[in-house]
Amino acid sequence: xxxxxxxxxxxxxxxxFIQLGAISAATLALQNSDxxxxxxxADSHRxxxxxxxxxxxxxxxxxxIGLIGTGGRGTSLLTEFLASDGQVVALCDIVPEKAEHxxxxxxxxxxxxxxxYTNGDHAYESLVSRHDIDFVVIATPWNxxxxxxxxxxxxxxxxxxxxxxxxxxxxxxxxxxxSEETRRHCIMLENCCYGYNETLVLNMVQANLFGDLLYGEAxxxxxxxxxxxxxxGEGLWRRAFHTRYNGNxxxxxxxxxxxxxxxxxxxxxxxYMVSMSTPARGLDAYRRAxxxxxxxxxxxxxxxxxxxxxxxxxxxxxxxxxxxDTSNAHPYDRYNSIGGxxxxxxxxxxxxxxxxxNGKDAWTDIDPFKEKYESPLWKKEGEIAKKLGGHGGMDxxxxxxxxxxxxxxxxxxxxxxxxxxxxxxxxxxxxxVAQGSAPAKFPDFTGGRWKQRNGSPIGQLS
Amino acid sequence: xxxxxxxxxxxxxxxxFIQLGAISAATLALQNSDxxxxxxxADSHRxxxxxxxxxxxxxxxxxxIGLIGTGGRGTSLLTEFLASDGQVVALCDIVPEKAEHxxxxxxxxxxxxxxxYTNGDHAYESLVSRHDIDFVVIATPWNxxxxxxxxxxxxxxxxxxxxxxxxxxxxxxxxxxxSEETRRHCIMLENCCYGYNETLVLNMVQANLFGDLLYGEAxxxxxxxxxxxxxxGEGLWRRAFHTRYNGNxxxxxxxxxxxxxxxxxxxxxxxYMVSMSTPARGLDAYRRAxxxxxxxxxxxxxxxxxxxxxxxxxxxxxxxxxxxDTSNAHPYDRYNSIGGxxxxxxxxxxxxxxxxxNGKDAWTDIDPFKEKYESPLWKKEGEIAKKLGGHGGMDxxxxxxxxxxxxxxxxxxxxxxxxxxxxxxxxxxxxxVAQGSAPAKFPDFTGGRWKQRNGSPIGQLS
Numbered sequence: 001x002x003x004x005x006x007x008x009x010x011x012x013x014x015x016x017f018i019q020l021g022a023i024s025a026a027t028l029a030l031q032n033s034d035x036x037x038x039x040x041x042a043d044s045h046r047x048x049x050x051x052x053x054x055x056x057x058x059x060x061x062x063x064x065i066g067l068i069g070t071g072g073r074g075t076s077l078l079t080e081f082l083a084s085d086g087q088v089v090a091l092c093d094i095v096p097e098k099a100e101h102x103x104x105x106x107x108x109x110x111x112x113x114x115x116x117y118t119n120g121d122h123a124y125e126s127l128v129s130r131h132d133i134d135f136v137v138i139a140t141p142w143n144x145x146x147x148x149x150x151x152x153x154x155x156x157x158x159x160x161x162x163x164x165x166x167x168x169x170x171x172x173x174x175x176x177x178x179s180e181e182t183r184r185h186c187i188m189l190e191n192c193c194y195g196y197n198e199t200l201v202l203n204m205v206q207a208n209l210f211g212d213l214l215y216g217e218a219x220x221x222x223x224x225x226x227x228x229x230x231x232x233g234e235g236l237w238r239r240a241f242h243t244r245y246n247g248n249x250x251x252x253x254x255x256x257x258x259x260x261x262x263x264x265x266x267x268x269x270x271x272y273m274v275s276m277s278t279p280a281r282g283l284d285a286y287r288r289a290x291x292x293x294x295x296x297x298x299x300x301x302x303x304x305x306x307x308x309x310x311x312x313x314x315x316x317x318x319x320x321x322x323x324x325d326t327s328n329a330h331p332y333d334r335y336n337s338i339g340g341x342x343x344x345x346x347x348x349x350x351x352x353x354x355x356x357x358n359g360k361d362a363w364t365d366i367d368p369f370k371e372k373y374e375s376p377l378w379k380k381e382g383e384i385a386k387k388l389g390g391h392g393g394m395d396x397x398x399x400x401x402x403x404x405x406x407x408x409x410x411x412x413x414x415x416x417x418x419x420x421x422x423x424x425x426x427x428x429x430x431x432x433v434a435q436g437s438a439p440a441k442f443p444d445f446t447g448g449r450w451k452q453r454n455g456s457p458i459g460q461l462s
Numbered sequence: 463x464x465x466x467x468x469x470x471x472x473x474x475x476x477x478x479f480i481q482l483g484a485i486s487a488a489t490l491a492l493q494n495s496d497x498x499x500x501x502x503x504a505d506s507h508r509x510x511x512x513x514x515x516x517x518x519x520x521x522x523x524x525x526x527i528g529l530i531g532t533g534g535r536g537t538s539l540l541t542e543f544l545a546s547d548g549q550v551v552a553l554c555d556i557v558p559e560k561a562e563h564x565x566x567x568x569x570x571x572x573x574x575x576x577x578x579y580t581n582g583d584h585a586y587e588s589l590v591s592r593h594d595i596d597f598v599v600i601a602t603p604w605n606x607x608x609x610x611x612x613x614x615x616x617x618x619x620x621x622x623x624x625x626x627x628x629x630x631x632x633x634x635x636x637x638x639x640x641s642e643e644t645r646r647h648c649i650m651l652e653n654c655c656y657g658y659n660e661t662l663v664l665n666m667v668q669a670n671l672f673g674d675l676l677y678g679e680a681x682x683x684x685x686x687x688x689x690x691x692x693x694x695g696e697g698l699w700r701r702a703f704h705t706r707y708n709g710n711x712x713x714x715x716x717x718x719x720x721x722x723x724x725x726x727x728x729x730x731x732x733x734y735m736v737s738m739s740t741p742a743r744g745l746d747a748y749r750r751a752x753x754x755x756x757x758x759x760x761x762x763x764x765x766x767x768x769x770x771x772x773x774x775x776x777x778x779x780x781x782x783x784x785x786x787d788t789s790n791a792h793p794y795d796r797y798n799s800i801g802g803x804x805x806x807x808x809x810x811x812x813x814x815x816x817x818x819x820n821g822k823d824a825w826t827d828i829d830p831f832k833e834k835y836e837s838p839l840w841k842k843e844g845e846i847a848k849k850l851g852g853h854g855g856m857d858x859x860x861x862x863x864x865x866x867x868x869x870x871x872x873x874x875x876x877x878x879x880x881x882x883x884x885x886x887x888x889x890x891x892x893x894x895v896a897q898g899s900a901p902a903k904f905p906d907f908t909g910g911r912w913k914q915r916n917g918s919p920i921g922q923l924s
């Protein structure tokens with residue numbers, strides 16, 4: 001298997017991740033430089049002659065699912081797939097108790113007990129090599145997404161991977177090339193694309209209510225300090241990324257929906273970006289306020305600037321402002337904004353403004369637009385989605401739509417090219433920040449096919 | 463007099479400005495390149511040996527005022543100065559009726575009729591050379607700010623100039639050097655610094671409620687399409703700038719207050735910026751919808767990207783997102799945001815969030831903070847300010863404070879270094895946009911004195 005450059009030591013154990021805080025500052029700086037150097041060679045990456053996966057339909061099937069990662073996120077996804085009668089035949093986690101709990105959920109749904117794989121970091125390789133699995137769902141720490149997705153595709157399975165799909169430009173290409181060569185899809189589980197407001201606004205954009213699109217704003221501003229300093233769940237690994245990298249460490253939740261509004265990879269594409277980080281203050285301040293003296297966490301040095309802001313330019317000249325801050329006091333915000341010649345939508349809270357009907361300079365509510373523009377996905381399944389509740393229902397809509405596409409032999413809504421493009425701001429922001437906000441180019445992962453492609457990125461449920 | 467590079471033909475008449483729309487695209491592109499080249503040589507600008515004007519007090523006086531420009535903005539300023547018993551001895555405008563109307567306002571206030579200067583573009587030179595004027599207030603189209611302020615200072619008068627103070631880095635330096643050499647102040651009339659919310663938040667920042675400051679957001683998003691296509695007022699000249707330049711054409715309203723929160727030129731300074739523009743669509747779309755076929759305005763080609771977004775990095779590593787859009791449907795917004803380790807304020811509408819007291823992720827109202835943190839300026843004069851009403855009262859507070867500083871022999875709140883730094887994003891955004899968002903450095907207009915200086919930029923009225 002091709003070496004995966006995650007910027008982390010290849011021998012590290014998922015369970016031991018948190019002890020990496022003790023690595024010296026010099027080592028971290030070197031790793032960071034390596035990442036930057038790798039990213040700057042993005043355009044010289046090898047070209048393959050494999051055919052595109054754009055608009056390639058799944059062979060119609062009711063997929064047999066293997067799930068890697070049964071922590072908080074994996075368990076939530078499992079619940080959503082089970083709610084759509086997804087068949088779950090195998091589960092993998094490095095913590096046996098978590099896998100067993102997930103197994104009990106499958107049994108409660110009326111299916112037989114799925115096989116468990118819990119024997120260490122590489123147990124997932126046994127899961128993906130089974131012959132009775134069609135679809136591998138991956139909900140593990142970020143740096144494991146690429147090796148697991150690649151292994152799944154190479155074993156003949158379609159893959160779905162949590163966000164972000166990849167952490168380096170080389171690994172973005174790795175996903176693209178592996179998908180093309182194996183003829184297996186690798187989709188990213190960007191649930192926010194299926195949110196109520198996001199699908200509503202996508203319909204309004206496609207009805208041309210905003211005129212010529214010009215700018216968007218996206219972000220992930222979420223106070224995760226308590227979670228990052230907990231001794232469970234993401235607290236076991238997420239904080240460590242803040243000791244290694246300085247940039248946007250979670251670009252896709254805000255960016256995916258805005259990319260869909262703009263038709264990125266469907267007539268437009270990300271061309272280049274610039275990025276700027278504030279100093280890193282929030283995690284250290286939180287530690288001083290909440291962590292007892294003598295705790296090993298005091299050996300960590302946080303280098304990721306608290307608020308990272310990037311500007312992305314598209315081939316059509318549009319711009320996207322992209323933010324990331326998980327280290328400070330701030331209300332949750334993904335921005336989720338789109339503006340054009342005729343009007344603008346902004347979220348958190350949702351509000352809208354159009355030429356004409358509104359009073360001058362007065363935002364109005366989005367409710368009057370819901371009857372006409374609500375997504376058919378939410379019209380059909382909104383009640384059950386809200387009842388299940390995963391992130392307000394978007395998780396159920398996402399999983400239901402994925403199974404619908406596979407069962408009906410459709411192409412996935414979003415594909416490996418979207419996963420690569422939306423993940424690329426992770427390494428490109430590191431590169432730009434390290435180079436004093438110099439512009440960083442996006443590779444064209446589609447090989448020029450974004451120009452001819454059109455149509456909506458989000459389909460329906462019937 | 464040193465040649466002033468406004469990027470506009472030196473021989474053009476203010477009255478004829480609108481006819482410049484007929485200039486060829488090639489000429490405009492050349493002018494734009496010249497501006498960029500000038501800006502990129504900012505750091506090599508000559509250094510003088512004149513002493514700084516930082517913290518230099520006015521000689522105490524009740525200043526005799528000469529006003530250049532008695533259009534909409536000049537008349538408003540006149541009203542505010544008269545409300546503080548300002549003595550107005552001379553008025554200048556290229557339109558005699560406008561000057562006469564302003565003259566009548568002075569007389570109505572009980573003062574004798576000020577002398578009028580209305581004989582063409584250079585009548586202001588006669589006004590500034592009078593021996594019975596101490597203070598020249600300039601409210602003319604943007605490209606006249608520098609020649610008029612320079613002439614006033616060289617004639618021994620203090621100057622106050624509308625926003626932006628200057629349009630090129632060379633002209634920013636010109637104001638700084640002229641102020642230092644003549645020992646006369648040149649202040650910029652950035653009224654937003656005296657707004658109710660802006661002075662409230664400044665007090666809260668100085669009381670350390672937000673912790674270590676990290677990021678701010680500023681902007682001028684104001685749908686000026688109707689005004690820009692009118693055949694009066696700013697419609698006579700503002701639109702023409704959109705045929706010549708691509709960048710942020712009005713940076714100071716949002717930026718000044720955020721610069722004050724961060725103590726720019728008082729312990730921190732702007733270091734560099736990157737900028738990105740969307741395509742230019744809004745003005746052409748408005749024209750097609752509202753201007754009859756055959757109108758000479760159809761000879762104009764708009765090149766200023768509708769939404770310009772810039773990121774500014776300060777010496778302390780903080781970041782400011784800066785926006786400009788006057789060409790599309792969008793509610794008025796200056797953003798006026800400041801965030802730190804303990805919390806964040808955002809405006810339009812004003813809302814606040816702190817670690818601790820708020821419910822998690824819930825913005826709260828700013829009203830509970832007003833009793834303790836309302837600016838003494840507004841406590842003392844808020845009633846009369848709101849009654850006069852200029853931009854919600856901020857104009858009166860600004861003018862009252864300027865006269866207070868002069869009458870009491872204080873240094874001005876903000877000085878020529880602030881005027882230069884806040885205006886610099888005009889040319890630096892053009893430069894960065896023209897160079898594919900490459901970073902553009904701010905000159906240090908203070909000559910290093912920003913490091914030692916401290917204290918609040920806004921003083922009191924008693």
